[in-house]
Amino acid sequence: MSHVQYVDELVKEYLLFRGFSQTLKAFDNDLKAEKEKGFRVDKIVDQLTQYIYNYDLNALRELWGHLDLRMFSRLENHFTPGIRKLENAVLKMYLVNAAVNNKQDRIQEFFIKMAPELQGHSEWKEWFALPFIKNPEDNPVYSVHFSRQWQDTMLVSLHNFLATIFQCMPQPTLLAIDEDSVRLKRLQEENDTLKQRLADAVKPETISDVNAGPVPQHPPIMDDFYIIAQESPLTENPKTLKNLIRNIGGSSSPVLGRKPIVSVKKQMETEQITKRLNTKCRINSLSKSEAVAKRSISCDSRLNSSRKRDSPIDAAFERKNKEKIDASYILLSQEEYTEHKTSIIQCKSNASGSYVATGDADGVIKIWTPIPSPKTVATFTSTTVNSNNAITALDWISKNERYFLHGDNNGIIQLHDTRDSKRLWEIHHEGSRIVTLICNPAESTFVCSVQGSVSDSSEGKLLLYDIKTRKLERTLPLDQNLTALCSTFNHNGQLLITGLSNGNIVMHDLRRNEIIDNFNCHSSPVIDIELINDFTNICAQSEDGRLCQRNLNQTNKNTWEMKIKVEKNSVHGKLFAFDQNGSHMLICTQSGGNIYKMPPGTQKVLELGGHNGTLCCDWSTANQSGTCITGGAEGKARVSTLLSP
Structure with a gap:
C-alpha cells in the first residue's frame, strides 16, 4: 500500500488530461474526506492519538468504527479477540489521558456514552470506579495503564497490526504497477546481461587481403530518437517528459555533442590511417552474431568512442555540459x-x-x-x-x-x-x-x-x-x-x-x-x-x-x-x-x-x-x-x- 498516493496522482493526471474537471473535483473532495489516510499507518495512528489528546470521543469512535467496518470485519474469526483488545486499549488510553489532565467532565461523559456497550464486559468491571478514585495512577488496578511504557507499547502494537492488515489486503490491479515495473526492469537487466555475454563470446572473423580497398571510417550514426526509444514508462521514472527535455535540449545528445566540422589536420591523419589499413587487411564480412553485438552496444559506449576522437578542448566542453545535465534541478x-x-x-x-x-x-x-x-x-x-x-x-x-x-x-x-x-x-x-x-x-x-x-x-x-x-x-x-x-x-x-x-x-x-x-x-x-x-x-x-x-x-x-x-x-x-x-x-x-x-x-x-x-x-x-x-x-x-x- 506504499504507492497509493502515487496512483492517486496518476488518476488525477489522467482525469485532467481527459478534461473530466467535475470528476477530478469530486475525486479531490473524496480524498480530503477519506479516513484511511491513503493507507498510511502512521497517519491513522496519529489521527487516533490526536482524538485522544483532544478528548474527541465521538470522532475517536467514528474512526475506529470505520476501520472496523472497512477492514477488521473482513478478517478471519481468530483475529476478533485481538481487535477487541486493541479497541479496549485505545479507550483506556483515552481515560488515562483525561485523568492525567484532570478532565473529570470528560471521564463522566465517557461512561455515560459508553456504559451501554461496556457493561457486562469483565475487563471493564473495575474501570467504572475510576471517576471516584483519587490518584488512580497509584492504584494497582490502573497503575500499569498510566505508565509511559504501556502507552508506547500499545501504540506500537496498533501500528504493527494495521501495517500487517494493509500488507495482506488484496490489491487492485492499478496498485500492482510498481511490482510490474520492478519485474520488467529485472527482466530487462537480465536480457541486457545475456546480450553482453553473447557479444563477448562471439569474435569477428577476419582475413588478410593486400588487395582490399580502403576501409571507410564513418562516425557512429546516432540521433535523439534512439534515446526516446529507450524511455520506458514502466522501467524508468514515469516523468518521461522531463527526461525527454533533458535529452533533446541538453548536450548529452551524441548528435549535438559531436563536433560537426573536422579539421584539416584530422583529415590528413585519417587518410594516413586508411592507407595503412589498405596495405594490411580488410574486413571480409560481418557475421550475424557480430551484428547482434553491434546492436547491443549502449548509448554510453558509443558516446565514449566518439569522445576519444575529439580534441582535449572538445572533451573539456563536453565535461562542462555534462555537469550542467547532471544538475538535479x-x-x-x-x-x-x-x-x-x-x-x-x-x-x-x-x-x-x-x-x-x-x-x-x-x-x-x-x-x-x-x-x-x-x-x-x-x-x-x-x-x-x-x-x-x-x-x-x-x-x-x-x-x-x-x-x-x-x-x-x-x-x-x-x-x-x-x-x-x-x-x-x-x-x-x-x-x-x-x-x-x-x-x-x-x-x-x-x-x-x-x-x-x-x-x-x-x-x-x-x-x-x-x-x-x-x-x-x-x-x-x-x-x-x-x-x-x-x-x-x-x-x-x-x-x-x-x-x-x-x-x-x-x-x-x-x-x-x-x-x-x-x-x-x-x-x-x-x-x-x-x-x-x-x-x-x-x-x-x-x-x-x-x-x-x-x-x-x-x-x-x-x-x-x-x-x-x-x-x-x-x-x-x-x-x-x-x-x-x-x-x-x-x-x-x-x-x-x-x-x-x-x-x-x-x-x-x-x-x-x-x-x-x-x-x-x-x-x-x-x-x-x-x-x-x-x-x-x-x-x-x-x-x-x-x-x-
Whole structure:
C-alpha cells in the first residue's frame, strides 16, 4: 500500500488530461474526506492519538468504527479477540489521558456514552470506579495503564497490526504497477546481461587481403530518437517528459555533442590511417552474431568512442555540459516582484503555492500570485504610526489557505482574510516585539515568541494561542533570561522544536506541556531552524553564520556543518528551506539564493542570484515545477521556477 498516493496522482493526471474537471473535483473532495489516510499507518495512528489528546470521543469512535467496518470485519474469526483488545486499549488510553489532565467532565461523559456497550464486559468491571478514585495512577488496578511504557507499547502494537492488515489486503490491479515495473526492469537487466555475454563470446572473423580497398571510417550514426526509444514508462521514472527535455535540449545528445566540422589536420591523419589499413587487411564480412553485438552496444559506449576522437578542448566542453545535465534541478524562468519600497524580511507561500505573502520593514504586507507572472492580490498595512513597525513574523493558517497571521516590532499579532482583504482580529503585547510566529499543522493554534523592547531587558516568553478564540492557552516552559528566536513543528503538531538565544535547542511536548530535550547546538544564538522531511533530523543556523545538521536521536554531534556569510540585519525571515524530498536545500546568501545538494558544501546545483543581500526565502513544492521565492534588502522578491527531478 506504499504507492497509493502515487496512483492517486496518476488518476488525477489522467482525469485532467481527459478534461473530466467535475470528476477530478469530486475525486479531490473524496480524498480530503477519506479516513484511511491513503493507507498510511502512521497517519491513522496519529489521527487516533490526536482524538485522544483532544478528548474527541465521538470522532475517536467514528474512526475506529470505520476501520472496523472497512477492514477488521473482513478478517478471519481468530483475529476478533485481538481487535477487541486493541479497541479496549485505545479507550483506556483515552481515560488515562483525561485523568492525567484532570478532565473529570470528560471521564463522566465517557461512561455515560459508553456504559451501554461496556457493561457486562469483565475487563471493564473495575474501570467504572475510576471517576471516584483519587490518584488512580497509584492504584494497582490502573497503575500499569498510566505508565509511559504501556502507552508506547500499545501504540506500537496498533501500528504493527494495521501495517500487517494493509500488507495482506488484496490489491487492485492499478496498485500492482510498481511490482510490474520492478519485474520488467529485472527482466530487462537480465536480457541486457545475456546480450553482453553473447557479444563477448562471439569474435569477428577476419582475413588478410593486400588487395582490399580502403576501409571507410564513418562516425557512429546516432540521433535523439534512439534515446526516446529507450524511455520506458514502466522501467524508468514515469516523468518521461522531463527526461525527454533533458535529452533533446541538453548536450548529452551524441548528435549535438559531436563536433560537426573536422579539421584539416584530422583529415590528413585519417587518410594516413586508411592507407595503412589498405596495405594490411580488410574486413571480409560481418557475421550475424557480430551484428547482434553491434546492436547491443549502449548509448554510453558509443558516446565514449566518439569522445576519444575529439580534441582535449572538445572533451573539456563536453565535461562542462555534462555537469550542467547532471544538475538535479533545471532553472526554467525567473521573475521579479517590485511592489515593496523597503527591505523584504518575510516571505511565505501557502500550502498550494497559489499565493505568496511578503512583509517589509515599513509594515506593508503584499499578497500576490507567483505564477505565471507576479501579480498583487491584496495589500495590508500596519495599524500603528510607529516608524519601527517592521513585519517580524508571518505564517499561513495550516487548515485554511484563506487566512494568515503576522507579528511586528510593536508586539501586535493580526489575523487577515485574503479573500475579503480585511483584518479579523489582533492581539497586543505592549512594550514588546514578536520575534517568531508559527501555526500548528494539525490544530487551530499557533505559537509565538514575545520579547521585551530594546529599552526593556525583560526575558522572552513562548506563548500558545488558540486561533479561533484568540485566547492564550498556556505559556510554554522556558529557562530564565532566554528568548526563543525560531521554532518549527513536527508533522503532527505535537512536538515544538525551538532555537534559543544562548545557542541551545529545546523540544517541547505540547501534550504534556514539558521540555523533553535541551541540548547545545551553537555558541551563538540560533536564528533559524527547520526539520528535514524524515522528521528525525534538524538543520539550525546561528547568528555567526554556522549551519549544521543534528540527528534528534544523537544530539551530541553534528552530522555536517558549513559556514556561510549572513546578511547583518536585526530582522529577517527564513534563511534556508528544503525541497519536498529533503535532498536539496535553498540557502540565502548576499547575492541571492543558492541551491545545494544535501549535504551542502561544494555540491552547488544552482545560483539564483538577483539580490544585494538576501533576508528571507521559501521553497514551494506544491506543483510539479518547484518555485523558489527570495526576498532582498533592496525591496525585490525574486521568483525562480524550477523543473524538478
